[in-house]
Each structure stands twice: as structure tokens, then as C-alpha cells.
Amino acid sequence: MQNSKPLKLGKQVKFSKPSKLAEETANAAREAGNCICFKVRKTARLISQSYDRALKPHGLNTNQFSILALIGATPEPQSLTDTARVLGMDRTTLTRNLRLLDKAGLTKTLVDAQDARTRRLALTDKGWAVLAAALPSWRGVQGQTLAAMGPESWPDLRQQLDHLGRATTMTG
Amino acid sequence: MQNSKPLKLGKQVKFSKPSKLAEETANAAREAGNCICFKVRKTARLISQSYDRALKPHGLNTNQFSILALIGATPEPQSLTDTARVLGMDRTTLTRNLRLLDKAGLTKTLVDAQDARTRRLALTDKGWAVLAAALPSWRGVQGQTLAAMGPESWPDLRQQLDHLGRATTMTG
DNA sequence: ACTGCATATGTGTATATACACTCTTTAAGT
DNA sequence: ACTTAAAGAGTGTATATACACATATGCAGT
Numbered sequence: 001m002q003n004s005k006p007l008k009l010g011k012q013v014k015f016s017k018p019s020k021l022a023e024e025t026a027n028a029a030r031e032a033g034n035c036i037c038f039k040v041r042k043t044a045r046l047i048s049q050s051y052d053r054a055l056k057p058h059g060l061n062t063n064q065f066s067i068l069a070l071i072g073a074t075p076e077p078q079s080l081t082d083t084a085r086v087l088g089m090d091r092t093t094l095t096r097n098l099r100l101l102d103k104a105g106l107t108k109t110l111v112d113a114q115d116a117r118t119r120r121l122a123l124t125d126k127g128w129a130v131l132a133a134a135l136p137s138w139r140g141v142q143g144q145t146l147a148a149m150g151p152e153s154w155p156d157l158r159q160q161l162d163h164l165g166r167a168t169t170m171t172g
Numbered sequence: 173m174q175n176s177k178p179l180k181l182g183k184q185v186k187f188s189k190p191s192k193l194a195e196e197t198a199n200a201a202r203e204a205g206n207c208i209c210f211k212v213r214k215t216a217r218l219i220s221q222s223y224d225r226a227l228k229p230h231g232l233n234t235n236q237f238s239i240l241a242l243i244g245a246t247p248e249p250q251s252l253t254d255t256a257r258v259l260g261m262d263r264t265t266l267t268r269n270l271r272l273l274d275k276a277g278l279t280k281t282l283v284d285a286q287d288a289r290t291r292r293l294a295l296t297d298k299g300w301a302v303l304a305a306a307l308p309s310w311r312g313v314q315g316q317t318l319a320a321m322g323p324e325s326w327p328d329l330r331q332q333l334d335h336l337g338r339a340t341t342m343t344g
Numbered sequence: 345a346c347t348g349c350a351t352a353t354g355t356g357t358a359t360a361t362a363c364a365c366t367c368t369t370t371a372a373g374t
Numbered sequence: 375a376c377t378t379a380a381a382g383a384g385t386g387t388a389t390a391t392a393c394a395c396a397t398a399t400g401c402a403g404t
Contacts, residue, residue, distance in 0.1 A: 022295075025244055025304040032241035032310060036317050036326065037216075037223040037234045039333050042260035044209075044216035045361075046337040051209040052362085062209045063390065069204035072197055081352060088214035090392045095354065097390070117352040117399045123194075132197040138204060145208050148339030153332055154208065160321070160329045161211050165218040167320030217391075224392085235360065253382060262362045267384065269360070289369050289382040 040164070047145065054141035058134040059104070065138060067097060068106060068123065068131045077110060077120035088165060106130055212336070219317065226313035230306040231276070237310060239269060240278060240295065240303045249282060249292035260337060278302055 032038070051062035060068070070086060071077075078086075084094040098121070101107040106127035112118040123131065146154060204210070223234035232240070242258060243249075250258075256266040270293070273279040278299035284290035295303065318326060 021304060022244075022300045025300055025307070026247070028307050029241040029244040029303060032238070032307070033245060034330070035223075035234075035238060035241070035310065035314060036321075036330075037219050037313075038238040039330055040212065040216045040219055041235070041238075043333040043337045044213045045262075046260050047209050047212055047340045049362080050340045051207075061389075062207075063213070066204070066207060066210040066213075069201040069207070072194075072201040073205060075198070079352080088218050089390095090217075091352085092354075092393080093391050100389075115352080115400070119353070128194045128197055131201060132193055135197070135200050135204070138207070141209075142207060145336070145340060149208075149332070149336050153335075157329070157332045157336075158206070158208075158211055160325055160332075161215040163325075164317070164321050164329075165215045168219045168222045168317060221392080233359075251382080261360095263382085264363080264384075265361050272359075287370070287382080291383070 036164070040161075050145065051138075051141050054137050055134055058130060058137060060130065060134055063097065064101060064106075065131075065134055067094070067101065068127060068134075069138075071107060071121050072123050072128065072131050077122040079112070079118045079120055080109075081118075083121055101127070208336070212333075222317065223310075223313050226309050227306055230302060230309060232302065232306055235269065236273060236278075237303075237306055239266070239273065240299060240306075241310075243279060243293050244295050244300065244303050249294040251284070252281075252291045252293060255293055273299070 048062050051065075055062060055065050058065075067083075067087065070083065080094060080098075081091055084091040087094060089097075098107060098109065102109060105124055108122050108124050108127075110120045110122060112120050149157075220234050223237075227234060227237050230237075239255075239259065242255065252266060252270075253263055256263040259266060261269075270279060270281065274281060277296055280294050280296050280299075282292045282294060284292050321329075
């Protein structure tokens with residue numbers, strides 16, 4: 001097909017000898033393999049796949065499950081902004097994530113009576129049902145993951161992640 | 173504007189008394205606040221913003237920087253699949269990420285001489301230059317983040333993240 | 345009531361992410 | 375050589391993510 005038109009080279013691909021800049025940069029770049037951000041993102045990518053698979057039978061991914069669980073966990077419907085803050089998610093990202101959940105009939109977005117600006121988030125009956133049905137599946141992966149990583153190390157890891165999140169929020 | 177048509181309620185938003193199912197589910201949902209996947213994803217979201225801001229002057233985000241650094245760190249150009257594996261990223265995701273870097277003239281995708289199926293990834297001269305220029309900025313955020321989290325705890329956290337990633341790859 | 349600022353939210357746009365599926369090329373077996 | 379399975383890569387589609395910007399509402403001071 002060759003749509004992307006990779007460079008066609010001759011019989012043997014020739015790699016020009018790296019320049020001095022390239023050599024020094026290559027050494028420095030290896031240092032970046034220790035990047036905190038990269039490591040966290042990579043882990044997030046990998047672990048998300050397990051959770052997504054586990055929740056798939058319920059029509060949810062791990063992100064949607066987290067949102068449902070948070071909304072369901074708070075006694076009184078919280079505002080969109082506050083919810084986004086707890087999720088550590090940009091407000092506008094939550095807006096878009098909610099659109100799907102609303103469309104699926106799992107959540108409802110209510111206008112606050114006191115302040116017409118604020119939207120309060122709640123689960124529908126269907127949302128409660130789906131969340132209830134998904135919880136055992138979540139407990140399954142969570143248990144497997146815990147077992148695989150060694151359950152005793154989770155409290156520590158959890159605290160470090162919290163710390164890291166808070167630190168970066170400060171540092172900007 | 174009111175495009176999204178939130179439910180308009182009366183004077184006071186009424187929240188119907190939660191059903192028995194909802195009550196039980198709410199308790200269970202609070203348990204999900206301890207979700208490993210959620211915590212890792214949340215941290216990834218938060219920390220990414222710092223790194224993105226730091227790298228922005230170079231026209232890179234943290235993901236693009238990681239890709240450039242990895243390609244630059246390996247002596248011989250590696251295949252797309254192998255690179256994706258090291259990044260802990262779906263192969264097709266890397267394909268799309270590379271499209272932007274290719275278009276920006278930072279990377280080049282070469283056809284392997286021995287196997288016409290295989291694409292090998294390399295940096296262009298411009299790619300080397302941008303990477304070299306971005307590295308100090310990266311060292312900046314990395315240092316700040318390290319300092320904020322307590323540098324001594326990073327090796328441990330790093331190992332736990334690696335372990336977690338490997339565990340989930342196994343578990344499925 | 346009016347003005348101006350702060351707050352809560354939504355939109356446009358660009359990038360990241362992965363699954364299901366398809367295409368191409370290689371290798372293995374006959 | 376022919377057939378077929380396996381490996382490498384790309385595309386269609388859906389979702390996640392955040393920044394810059396726009397809009398709507400509330401509130402305080404006049």
C-alpha cells in the first residue's frame with residue numbers, strides 16, 4: 001500500500017556516523033530513560049489495559065468506572081469542578097467524559113438550585129445498576145493486580161503517588 | 173447558550189432518597205477510591221502537565237520527548253514494534269505519534285534492508301538538535317519533581333512502577 | 345440598576361491511546 | 375514452486391486529555 005511513503009533506500013540501509021552533537025546527546029538521552037513522568041505514564045498505559053479488559057463486559061472502561069464510582073461514593077451530588085479536582089482531571093476533560101456517560105444514561109447533570117452556573121453530578125438508576133454490576137469485576141482485577149505486585153507494597157506506592165501528584169500540583 | 177440542555181429542575185433540586193441498592197453500592201464505591209489503576213492514571217495526568225509546560229518552549233510534549241529520547245538513546249535504529257514495546261505503548265499508538273514527529277522533521281522512518289516489513293526509527297539532524305536543546309529543560313522539571321517528592325524515594329517508586337507494569341502485562 | 349470582576353461551565357482544536365481489522369512480506373512445510 | 379501461517383505495519387473508529395478561548399452567572403461596590 002505504502003501510503004506513508006517511508007524513505008526508500010538502497011540495497012543496504014546506511015546510517016551515517018553520528019555527529020559529535022549526536023554522540024553527546026545520545027548519552028544524555030539515556031539519562032532520560034529515568035524520566036519520572038515517562039515511567040508513570042508507561043505504567044498507566046499498561047495497567048489500564050488490564051482494567052479495561054476486566055470492565056469491558058459492563059460496557060465501561062477504567063476511566064468511566066472511576067467517574068461512576070466517585071459520583072456514587074459522594075452522598076450529595078458534587079459540582080463538576082470539584083469532581084474534576086478529585087479526579088485530578090482537567091475540568092473540560094471531565095465535561096467530555098460525562099457527555100458519554102450522560103448519553104449512555106448512566107449519569108445525569110443537574111443545575112444547582114442556588115447557583116445556576118454550577119452543575120451537580122448524580123447517577124441515574126441505570127448508573128447505579130451498572131456500577132453495582134461492575135464492582136465485582138473491578139474487585140477481581142484489583143485483587144489480581146494487588147496479588148501480582150505484592151499487596152504489602154501498595155499502601156506505600158499509593159502514598160508516593162499521592163505525594164507525587166500533590167508535589168507536581170504545587171511545583172506547577 | 174445551554175447547548176447541552178441540563179435537566180431543568182424546580183426551585184430546589186430534589187435528590188430522591190437513595191434506594192437500598194444505591195446505599196450498598198455507594199459504600200462499595202468508596203472502596204474503589206483505592207483503585208490502583210485510577211491512582212496511577214491520576215498521577216500520570218497531574219505530572220504530565222508539569223513536564224508538558226517545561227518542554228513547551230521546544231515544541232514538544234512529554235510524550236514526544238520520551239520518544240525522541242528513546243530513539244536517540246539506542247545506538248542502532250530499532251524497529252517500530254520493538255520501540256513500542258519499550259515505551260509500553262500500543263504499536264499503532266506509536267505509529268500515530270511518529271506521524272507528527274516525522275511531519276515536524278524530527279524523526280525519519282527507514283525501511284529495513286533485510287526485511288521490507290520492518291520500519292526502523294531514527295532521528296534527523298533537526299531531531300538531534302531539538303532533543304539536545306530540550307534536555308536541559310527536562311533536567312529542570314525532573315530535578316524539581318525529584319526535589320518535591322524527596323529524591324531518596326524515587327528508586328523505590330521506580331522499581332514498584334516497573335514491577336506493576338510487568339505484573340499487569342503478565343496477568344493480562 | 346450599573347459596572348466590573350470572579351466563578352462555573354462549554355467549545356474549538358490538537359494530541360494520545362488502543363482495539364479490531366486489513367494489507368504486505370516473510371518463513372515454513374509440502 | 376505452492377500453500378499457508380506468522381510477523382510487521384497501517385487504517386477506521388472511539389475515547390481520553392488539556393489548553394486557549396468564549397459564554398453565562400453571581401457578587402460587590404457604586
